[in-house]
Amino acid sequence: MKPLHLKVPGYSKFHIDVRKEVVSCFSNPWHFHEELELTYIIQSEGTKFIGDHISEFKSGEIVLLGSRLPHYWRNNSSHYQNSLENSAEAIIIRFSEGFAGEEFLKIPPMKPVLDLIQDARRGIFITGQTSAILQKKMLAFLTMNESQKIIGLTDILLTIAEQKEFSFLCSIGYAHHYKSNDIEKIDAVYDYVLDNFMNDLSVKAIAARCNMNTAAFCRYFKKKTGKTFKDFMNEIRLGNASKLLLKGDFTIFEVAFASGFNNPSYFNRLFKRMTGLTPKQYQKEYINPN
Template identity: 40%
Template sequence: MRPILRKVNSNAEHSFSVREDIFPFLYNYWHYHPEAELTYIRKSTGTRLVGDNIEPFADGDLVLLGANLPHLWRNDEVYFQDKGFRIEAIAIHFYEDFWGTDFLEMPENAHIRDLLIEARRGLKIFGSTHRIISSKMEEILGLKGVRRVVQLYEMLDIIARSSEKEMLCSAGFLEEYTIDPNDKINEIYQYALANFKNGISIEEIAEHVHVSPNYFCRYFKKRTSKTFIEFITELRVGHACKLLIEGTMNISQICFESGFNNLPNFNRKFKELVGKSPTQYCRDFSKRNGSSFLHPVAAEDLRSLQNRDLLGRHTGKRAYQFS
């Protein structure tokens, strides 16, 4: 199955789309579209794929994606089990030249033109820029007419001038990725996302997409610039990052819950991909991401968790721990 070209709904009153989503789960198909996309996840958790980048996402995730960059947000399994979970998100889709073909050629707008070029590799936004942009995305839901256009312009201006953003996918992905009408990559991604905690063999996934193991290995490497084993390892490490952030398991438990067979291999692969140990990753994440990034309900949940942990320390019982 190929990555699908998703049609973004618009109407005659507006030159770009602003949408608030409240659904059981996010749109979870590997897809692309000619519009650039600015998405703010108010409330949701799972795994985000942007080009060849794989990361866990949680409440507050804020990314800017350039035109035709394949991506998907895959929610955690609990969202598909009819347990009352709901996602909340705001998405803005706009053509890079929706304000006119010469607008971005003006010298005053050169930084925004450069931003949209950078966004073709995907940009994750954090820090004080995150707080400003997420607030403005909430505001844009109630704006109409020229105020709506000005709001988007101001957001792009702020992001372009900020250093609080990081690229997601590699430059090599953009150079090598092409849309193939017979592409099986979405089918592979969906199967891998559903089964990465288990020991998926090359023979198993090759049989699932009806090709030989040798052909599958060549095909996957050509389409993604990485081996299937590397891809599965990235999924497992990404899931481990999510579990570390949640703080409900120790590192030994997270190792096996993420699909690794032993702790030394888990620690080694985690450090290779993330650049730090699991414990250091959790500490750094806590410093960088405060409750100001979260949906109000999630922030209250976090405070409750912290209060329980504090109570546990006073009573001699740990609410959660890291090895």
């Protein structure tokens, strides 16, 4: 797919750009940029799309993205319906591989960081104690001058590389296949599905929104995203179902229908295939892990 190519203001001057974003909802479309990006979600929840990866995001998450890796953070519907009560807040650091000079990462002590930057092409989700440590470091990063940022960023990247508390987001075979007119089509599909996944969606209707017939759309979507449209839609629905199950306010039957599954038996089978647990087992394990 062809994400929007964003330019970082002042990037050529300082090589490191940091900002704290406080908005009613995250508004960037599906996009990429030359710089790597480290994002700390201070407050917000929704769905994140990173390469061929789709999952829920929530407050406290930290993600490292490689150069030109497309991504899109989409808040839950409540953020759009009541923007005064639901704010989205994040710290975002964008930087070039040569943020400390072109030769810096080539010296032997920096090899762990160089390897990390290469690994970030698949997207890296920070876990464990490293996440808590980085939250403090990224908050402190906001007040640093340009010289301190170079030291601070090196420290952050070394912490991630040495602690190794992270997981990859994109599949190992993920590749970028972009054309100039893809962004509008993919954005239209994402927005429509996220707003209507609880309904009985017609692939034919969605294909028409992209000015394609059904067969052409299905081939196009698989080529650009690495997954079938049906798998994509099921991932969105299962993500919503997981969230509802953890709230504990609904029966399995109610969760299935609220997530767009008209057949509870099919929902149970699909949920177990994707998570390894039945909806009931998932709910018991994560609501009451002890």
